[in-house]
Amino acid sequence: MGGPSTTDEVEDFLSRLFADGDLIPLGSLQKYLGPLIARRRTPKIQKQYSEIGGGSPIRKWSEYQCAEMCKILDEISPETAPHKPYVAFRYAKPLTEEMYQKLFEDGFGRGRGGRAVAFTQYPQYSCSTTGSSLNELWKWRNRLEGRRAGESEEGTIQWSVIDRWPAHPGLVEAFAQRIEERLATYPKERRNNVLLLFSAHSLPMSVVNRGDPYPAEVGATVHGVMQRLGFSNPYRLCYQSQVGPSAWLGAQTSDTVENYVKKGYTDIILIPIAFTSDHIETLYELDREVIGGANQPGVTRIESLNGSPTFIRALAEIARDHLRSGEPCSRQLPLRCQDCRSERCLQQKKFFAGEQLADLVR
Template sequence: MCSSRERARILFQQSVCCSSRWCCRVQWRWHSTAAVTKGEVDDIKENVQLNKRKPKTGILMLNMGGPETLDDVHDFLLRLFLDKDLIPLPAQSKLAPFIARRRTPKIQEQYHRIGGGSPIKMWTAVQGDGMVKLLDEYSPETAPHKFYIGFRYVHPLTEEAIEEMEKDGIERAVAFTQYPQYSCSTTGSSLNAIYRYYSGRRTAPKMKWSTIDRWPTHPLLIQCVADHVWQELDRFPAEKRADVVILFSAHSLPMSVVNRGDPYPQEVGATVQRVMETLNFCNPYRLVWQSKVGPLPWLGPSTDDTIKGLCERGKKNLLLVPIAFTSDHIETLHELDIEYAQILGNKCGVENIRRAESLNGNQLFIKALADLVNTHLKSAATSSKQLSLRCPLCVNPVCGETKAFFAKQNL
């Protein structure tokens, strides 16, 4: 995997054809205080190896993951399109391999343009390492704490992480979603994977499980996002700053999922509202949706259509804010930075378009993660109240079984 400095060099070289404003923009992001060097990642690995104490509490950091190399792209796509919780397809076992093969070259090219792979595992390791160090201070009674990475579509897979936790003799396991806002297709899919792991083996877990299944309005999360918005607004020309439209961009959902009662749109909206309250509603803003796949109706307005529409109406100073992603990955580094800010922005004639930095290695954000887990451990709750409520028009029986699995845990 490329180091972050190598990624910075590649991104900078690929951006030289763009305006000088954009080149400075990319260079700034990768050299920010939230960046991490290869040496720092090596230090994390060394610290883990030196810690010989048997961990008592395991925190499983759940996310979709991303391919670290171009060779990983096909298997990543195959697992993604085979996931019925995420994308239910007719004849899925046959159609998913076909779609994965067809999309692999295009997606490989996208990863090539951002340095050859996703940095999401690197950032998750940085965040997890900082989190457990704080937890050992905050909660000595549940220490030592150890973080585990559980991805849905790349290694380390959720199932592999659970096996490692069982082998380590973890007593208390926390399934900690890295999606602040809950959706049945993201957090729900990861929690279903935990349930399926045990139901498929017909064995009871040795660990006591609970889950942090959503945290859309945690005060430190809100403060981190607001800080990053302020920092980026300050980089607009002073005479244009008041005219900047803030576009909070989140991954979209099919309307068929939304209409079943998925809480994701309202939770993303809650995050946006709290951030703007913290910013004292300093600028006009909109919540927009990205990453639509296929011809069926999805949540709108889409991020790209919004950029076009605003430019047509004379609003040409735009700030993109990833509001449902806490770490850089393909949807920030390629979709927002390249497809929208570079290519679409130039086509539409924007004056200034920038993207707020992802939370990545932000120390306040790492403190937020530790605070979430610490509060959760002290609460003795197995999940949020919301998790117990199935979508009113749910069509997936596994969701109900997963909710029952966590509800029955005896802490």
């Protein structure tokens, strides 16, 4: 999603976010309701960003992770080197179209061809997140390089996609290391009774009921991490960041912490399992609202993956394996949600699936 780097960018960020029907479906009135909601929420969100340093650190961490990943990738995949890093966000700078223009400036496309990999930084796939981002990339590809979905004419950028990696051993190991580091701060006699609360970004139930794979993939990450930890502690999965009055996937993280504290669980570690770096939903929502509201010294949070060498090496290994496979995407990407009726989703999937898998998209 990205995040505003300054408070002045907040309204533009929110306007793009609430205009995205893939993330927050508001029906036929989206183009009217989205800007209205964004304007009303801007002062509140600006205040929150002011309290965490004046902007989101997500661009800093994303650019660092991407650059460091490419250094490792040059070493472990010399046959595809050199590798050049780019960052594109859905709602904040650098936007997808800005990234695409940078590719042109650097000698890709526009009759010169080149190979590019869209590597989602959402480990768990959702149509609302990765799907929306791929829709945006497909849209700008068509506008800037031609409109024929599935074409492979010479001189255009040849895209492939790393569309999910919820149970990759490197991701699991990176989270497990962060949890072990945090558990070590608790007294030994209390350590095995610390409650581990995995918190993921929620989704509207309308998206979940359509068949979105996100809940299952988040569950796969949680299970992988707990398996690596030897199921040493009690644990639960909960969800944060619900927006608006409609039904969202729960239970909500804030309610979960409050309820467990009332039941006597005063040693709790929050684990942002669907995020790969710090941003407002960790630094403000979890740290200030949830942990601050609990008012218990035993309620803490793991450090986000951020600059974890284990995590960055995992990114490089995922990219290397993708490049060696020759596959345009995972076998899951061509499979649409059971109740999907989006023509845009259909055409986007056909494009990124390429000739090898396009027949599977229907």
